[in-house]
Amino acid sequence: MNVDIGNALASVASPGASRESLERLDEQVADAHERIVVGMENSEHGYEALNLPERTDPDEIRAAVEPVVDAEALITVGIGGSALGAATITDALADESDTDAVYLDNVDPEWVSNHLEGLPLEETAINVVSRSGTTAETLANFLVVRDAFEAAGVDWTERTIVTTGESGPLRNLADRHDLPSLKVPDGVPGRFSALSAVGMVAAAVCGHDLEALLEGAAAERESLTGSLFDCPAYAYGATAYALDQRGAAVNAMVPYAESLETFAEWFAQLWAESLGKDDLGQTPARALGVTDQHSQLQLYRAGPRDKLVTFVSPGETDDRSIPDTDVDELAYLGDATLGELLEAEFEATEASLAAAGRPNVRLELETVDEYELGGLLYGMEAACVLAGELYGVNTFEQPAVEWAKKATRGLLGGGEFEEADAVAEKTELRIER
Numbered sequence: 280m281n282v283d284i285g286n287a288l289a290s291v292a293s294p295g296a297s298r299e300s301l302e303r304l305d306e307q308v309a310d311a312h313e314r315i316v317v318g319m320e321n322s323e324h325g326y327e328a329l330n331l332p333e334r335t336d337p338d339e340i341r342a343a344v345e346p347v348v349d350a351e352a353l354i355t356v357g358i359g360g361s362a363l364g365a366a367t368i369t370d371a372l373a374d375e376s377d378t379d380a381v382y383l384d385n386v387d388p389e390w391v392s393n394h395l396e397g398l399p400l401e402e403t404a405i406n407v408v409s410r411s412g413t414t415a416e417t418l419a420n421f422l423v424v425r426d427a428f429e430a431a432g433v434d435w436t437e438r439t440i441v442t443t444g445e446s447g448p449l450r451n452l453a454d455r456h457d458l459p460s461l462k463v464p465d466g467v468p469g470r471f472s473a474l475s476a477v478g479m480v481a482a483a484v485c486g487h488d489l490e491a492l493l494e495g496a497a498a499e500r501e502s503l504t505g506s507l508f509d510c511p512a513y514a515y516g517a518t519a520y521a522l523d524q525r526g527a528a529v530n531a532m533v534p535y536a537e538s539l540e541t542f543a544e545w546f547a548q549l550w551a552e553s554l555g556k557d558d559l560g561q562t563p564a565r566a567l568g569v570t571d572q573h574s575q576l577q578l579y580r581a582g583p584r585d586k587l588v589t590f591v592s593p594g595e596t597d598d599r600s601i602p603d604t605d606v607d608e609l610a611y612l613g614d615a616t617l618g619e620l621l622e623a624e625f626e627a628t629e630a631s632l633a634a635a636g637r638p639n640v641r642l643e644l645e646t647v648d649e650y651e652l653g654g655l656l657y658g659m660e661a662a663c664v665l666a667g668e669l670y671g672v673n674t675f676e677q678p679a680v681e682w683a684k685k686a687t688r689g690l691l692g693g694g695e696f697e698e699a700d701a702v703a704e705k706t707e708l709r710i711e712r
């Protein structure tokens with residue numbers, strides 16, 4: 280992963296960071312890097328995620344999925360970091376696999392039913408993932424999926440892989456039915472677990488190159504030096520932090536490839552759940568190039584000066600020519616390919632923001648393959664860990680999500696929770712048709 284922060288400099292954009300201010304910030308980056316290195320060496324909670332390139336065992340993952348490795352379809356049942364990392368990988372590499380990878384990471388009943396109805400369950404594998412093993416959405420969806428398999432007369436125990444913690448309901452299920460199971464690595468929060476079994480079981484079932492994913496991540500880890508001017512991941516994390524400090528409270532992640540749309544969703548959890556604490560944090564916005572040039576670009580270019588736009592350039596991809604046309608206004612397209620049009624639009628949009636003094640940063644991949652994807656995932660995780668050090672927040676916990684979980688359990692009769700009582704006390708001002 281290469282990073283170009285030129286369009287975030289104060290000489291180009293407002294808000295923007297001067298080269299001098301980044302050089303001053305680099306002293307804090309060096310201190311933060313020392314803290315990160317110690318955390319990695321001691322396998323401390325959270326920092327352990329940056330050790331995954333050498334801790335994850337591809338052979339162990341392949342052995343667990345061996346019974347279903349030729350599955351026509353794969354249902355991954357998980358949510359948040361227990362689904363988004365896996366989905367980022369298989370969605371980015373979908374063209375390289377014959378397996379239909381489906382993710383049930385919501386409890387929308389129609390959506391779940393529609394997904395299940397279309398699958399050849401006798402040729403479908405189930406990948407259920409939950410660190411805690413108690414996440415309501417994951418357990419509910421697993422019960423629904425298991426019931427669908429039983430109703431179809433398919434033995435779900437022969438087609439299910441479990442990835443979970445040391446204990447809990449899912450661990451008990453795996454033990455009771457002797458299911459192939461893998462452990463969520465200790466000290467790795469869900470949003471940082473894409474490069475562990477949590478994110479790589481699905482990739483293995485889909486036949487992707489696990490070693491290349493980890494090699495790309497390892498190369499990014501090797502680039503972690505004590506300076507933002509030598510390390511792409513730190514350059515990104517420090518620049519995003521510096522821009523937020525100068526007013527860029529929103530970070531719009533805009534990959535210029537359909538295959539990376541899910542990456543923007545994964546990034547949103549990583550950035551929001553890691554940095555959104557103590558009234559601090561930068562709001563991730565999910566977007567997609569070129570499509571959002573016709574949707575959100577107006578706001579990015581002429582709305583409030585509260586945004587950093589992060590472009591992801593996918594590098595080399597398959598291409599397709601645009602046929603010649605006798606429509607004069609469109610004749611210029613006939614000499615181009617769709618890939619050339621996309622690249623021109625990306626560069627034009629990047630330049631349009633710079634021309635309007637709107638800060639933007641470019642993340643560059645050589646192409647979208649396992650190696651580059653592993654580097655991108657690792658690089659963003661390292662950027663986030665650095666940003667967390669600079670913000671001074673607890674990057675690896677997410678206490679704010681617990682309130683709604685308690686309220687939900689209370690509303691469903693799962694115990695006495697004052698949070699549920701608060702639901703009934705909602706302030707109303709209803710305007711009805």
Ligand SMILES: O=P(O)(O)OC[C@H]1O[C@](O)(CO)[C@@H](O)[C@@H]1O
Pocket residue numbers: 358359360361408409410411412413414417468469470552677680
């Ligand atoms: O893997 P689990 O324990 O099911 O948690 C799923 C997701 O829920 C969260 O804990 C937030 O509620 C995320 O941090 C996590 O990725």
